[in-house]
Amino acid sequence: MEIKRKNTKEIKIGSRKIGSDNAILVQSMTKNKSAQQFLLREEINNLISAGCEIIRVAITDAECIKIIKKFIKEGLFKNNPIVADIQYDHRLALDSLKAGADCIRINPGNIGGIEKTEILIEEAKKMNACIRIGVNSGSVDKKSLKKNNFNKTEALLENTLEYVRFFENCNFYNFKVSAKASSVTDSIYLYRTLSEKIDYPLHLGITESGNEFSGAIKSSVGIGILLNEGIGDTIRVSLTSDSVKEVKAGYVILSSLGLRSYGVNLISCPTCGRTKADLKYYAENVEKITAGIKKPLTIAVMGCIxxxxxxxxxxxxGIAFGEKKAAIFVKGKTIKRVNEADVLKLFNEELGKLIENKDSVSKNF
Ligand code: SF4
Incomplete structure (x- = not known):
């Protein structure tokens, strides 16, 4: 069943568009400090290779601005826009815009209030940049909290809507919104309500969701439920892990809902008493062989014939294993029966033919 997406406004971030019927974009945030310039550049390049479409970088001091300015000049973010993420110091946000950042992510509540936010809005207009209003449960306005009987979620919602109206009053519309809570149910409530009340693009994420395993599950549940309701224009899976894994998880969520396809969608069976081979070994190797493929392709690794x-x-x-043998199949039909020892090599050859490349896809086998 096809998901009907909510029709949001289209905004522009660098070379990309978000909202309306544009593809739901996958983003991540770098983990290396800007001071570790070489590591940061490597991380950004790895993110781009993994298909990350928007790259967020924490801007903590003037040194970070110098580094992103250099990266922008080099064209590193030409096709993959940069979002400068700033807390508290509006001057860093202002300098990030002047340095050419495609977008700044700010929480008006902690960036110095309405006056400082207005300065940033005016600069964003001048620079043709985008702003993400990023409010999260850790930084709710005290007044709103009191007014909403210390209900953090309602206060956060109120804050976010006030900021949206303020941006509109400043005649600035090139913005997207995120309102994150670490509870999955609160996040779903927040985004659902926002989606009913505003039609600006929404950036989905479950904040501080946890390590690779629990974080991916919490994000899949929260982001997945919202996407299934047609809510969300860009996503980030937050993990206490490698940022490339955030991107991979993002695509798995989108492809499992039929909203995007990117690279390989690996299907492997859970194994059972009928399994005829070390399936974990083979699934991991197939993943390695196919890691560089960007063309959407579904690959199956199954434990029995x-x-x-x-x-x-x-x-x-795909591959289906029998007793010391394996069958290689294409589009569900068995096309070759081989000895288990040769399966990866021959699978690789068939894969090469399939993606219309006479050479093998991987040099590993
Ligand atoms: S495909 Fe075969 S081995 Fe894998 S779980 Fe199903 S029955 Fe078991």
Whole structure:
């Protein structure tokens, strides 16, 4: 069943567009400090290779501005816009805009209030930049909190809507909104309510969601439920882990809902008493072989020949294991039976043919 997306306004961030019927963009935030310039550049390049479409960088001091300015001049963010993330110091936000950042992420509540926010809005207009109003449960306005009987979620909602109206009153519309809570249910409530009340693009995320395992699950539940309701124009899966994994998780969420396809969608069976091979080993190796493929491709790795091809009939190519043997199948049909020892090599050859490349896709096998 196709998901009907809510029709939001289209905004522009560098070379990309967000909202309306544009693709839901996948973003991540760098983990390296700007002072570690070489590591930061490497991380950004890895993110771009993994398909990250918007890259957020924490700006903590003047040194960070110098570094992002240099990266911008080099064209590092030409196709993958940079969002400068600033807390508290509006001068850093102002300098980030002057340095050419495509977007700044600010929380008007902690950047110096309405007056400082207005200065930033005027600069963003001048620079043709975008702003993300990023409010989260850790930084709710005290007045709103009191007014809402210390209900953080309601206070956060009130704050966010006030900021949206303020931006409109300043005749600035090139902005997106995020309102994050670490509780999945609160986040869903917040975004659902925002989606009813405003039609600016929404950036979805579950803040401080946890490590690789629990974070990916919490994000999939929260972001997934919202996306399924047609809510959300850009997403970030926050993980206490490698930023590239955030991007991969983002695409898995989107592709599992049929909203995007990017690179390989690996299907592997959970294994059971019928499994005929070390499936974890083979699934990991197939993942390595196919890591560089950007073309959407579904690949199945199944533990038995009985259910393998049938269960993975949607796959473009796959392997199903028998006793010391394996079958390679394409589009659900078995096309080759091989010895287990040769399976990765021959799979790689078939994969190469499938993606219309005479050479093998990977040099590993
Ligand atoms: S495909 Fe075969 S081995 Fe894998 S879980 Fe299903 S029955 Fe078990």
């Amino acid at each position: 009985v259910n393998g091809p049938g269960e993975a009939k949607e796959a473009d190519i």
